[in-house]
Amino acid sequence: MNISITKNTSPKAKPDQTNLGFGKYFTDHMFVLDYTAGKGWHDARIVPYGPLSLDPSAMILHYGQGIFEGMKAYRTDDGRVLLFRPQKNLERANISNARLDIPAIDEEFALEALKELIKVDADWIPTEPGTSLYIRPFIIATDPYLGVKPSSTYKFIIILSPVGAYYPEGLNPVKIYVEDDYVRAVRGGIGYAKTPGNYAASIRAQTKAHELNYTQVLWLDGVERKYIEEVGTMNVFFVIDGEVVTPELNGSILAGVTRDSTINLLKSWGVKITERKLSIEELYEAHKAGKLDEAFGTGTAAVISPMGELNWKGNIMPINNGETGPLSARIYDTITGIQSGRIEDTMGWTVEVK
Numbered sequence: 001m002n003i004s005i006t007k008n009t010s011p012k013a014k015p016d017q018t019n020l021g022f023g024k025y026f027t028d029h030m031f032v033l034d035y036t037a038g039k040g041w042h043d044a045r046i047v048p049y050g051p052l053s054l055d056p057s058a059m060i061l062h063y064g065q066g067i068f069e070g071m072k073a074y075r076t077d078d079g080r081v082l083l084f085r086p087q088k089n090l091e092r093a094n095i096s097n098a099r100l101d102i103p104a105i106d107e108e109f110a111l112e113a114l115k116e117l118i119k120v121d122a123d124w125i126p127t128e129p130g131t132s133l134y135i136r137p138f139i140i141a142t143d144p145y146l147g148v149k150p151s152s153t154y155k156f157i158i159i160l161s162p163v164g165a166y167y168p169e170g171l172n173p174v175k176i177y178v179e180d181d182y183v184r185a186v187r188g189g190i191g192y193a194k195t196p197g198n199y200a201a202s203i204r205a206q207t208k209a210h211e212l213n214y215t216q217v218l219w220l221d222g223v224e225r226k227y228i229e230e231v232g233t234m235n236v237f238f239v240i241d242g243e244v245v246t247p248e249l250n251g252s253i254l255a256g257v258t259r260d261s262t263i264n265l266l267k268s269w270g271v272k273i274t275e276r277k278l279s280i281e282e283l284y285e286a287h288k289a290g291k292l293d294e295a296f297g298t299g300t301a302a303v304i305s306p307m308g309e310l311n312w313k314g315n316i317m318p319i320n321n322g323e324t325g326p327l328s329a330r331i332y333d334t335i336t337g338i339q340s341g342r343i344e345d346t347m348g349w350t351v352e353v354k
């Protein structure tokens with residue numbers, strides 16, 4: 001499929017790279033692809049970034065039939081542009097599409113489209129340490145219709161945002177509130193899909209955590225309210241007595257690309273890593289026995305976010321004296337090193353945009 005390009009004739013001033021925050025600035029262009037039942041995906045185009053024209057009855061606005069992804073592009077010291085495991089994200093986009101009854105995208109074509117868009121906006125890729133170009137592909141149901149059914153029209157859009165750290169804390173540990181009232185997802189639901197509803201379901205608990213002076217929540221499973229699932233919008237890892245433990249994928253947990261990268265790095269380093277059920281009681285016992293060495297979240301946005309304290313029903317568990325642990329730091333340095341081309345990519349994870 002041919003991709004037409006319409007250049008933005010009024011490009012914006014670039015933001016200050018030392019104060020980007022996360023998801024506040026957008027580049028000059030976006031990629032758009034339409035879907036119509038019977039015709040398939042069509043009209044691939046790169047156009048100036050700007051508001052969409054949507055019918056107020058568009059189904060995404062009412063029933064949330066949509067999916068999204070998140071990935072990053074980095075500018076290397078020698079001027080190349082690298083993506084990190086983009087095929088994994090596009091593969092997951094189709095897993096989410098299948099759950100939301102949205103037609104699949106052609107993953108190879110989506111990667112080509114992504115590369116073309118990045119080439120057009122390449123001068124937006126920030127180079128300050130800790131910065132990158134965040135890539136947000138998403139699909140929305142656009143039928144003007146208030147009945148509940150799969151839409152027969154969709155838009156697949158990719159937008160780009162130069163970003164710094166997701167949390168203002170950066171790699172400094174965040175304080176986490178263990179949420180035992182609200183749940184994020186249940187098995188059989190949409191927890192494993194990257195879809196707006198999961199994030200909508202999380203916002204109230206996040207606000208509650210903020211009110212209690214915590215940065216994020218630790219989610220427990222929706223059935224027994226006992227087993228640890230995720231932290232905030234991230235997958236979660238604990239170092240217990242020298243062994244790394246992460247919740248096994250069970251249908252309500254998102255299969256994170258950074259989660260998978262972390263597991264593979266740990267294995268390559270000979271560190272014992274186990275994917276299994278982990279209850280909050282077991283974690284509390286490990287803490288009391290002095291065996292909870294480190295805890296961290298993994299995600300594309302923050303990469304690694306160490307936890308410095310957990311609050312479970314008023315039981316405070318300080319972790320590693322509220323400091324970033326050695327394994328958390330090593331994983332962060334290695335993944336961001338590979339992403340930015342400063343560390344040799346022996347895993348074959350990076351894809352160059354040329």
Ligand code: COI
Nearest residue numbers: 070233234299300301302
């Ligand atoms: C993540 O990368 O951690 C995410 O889930 C993206 C976030 C901005 C929703």
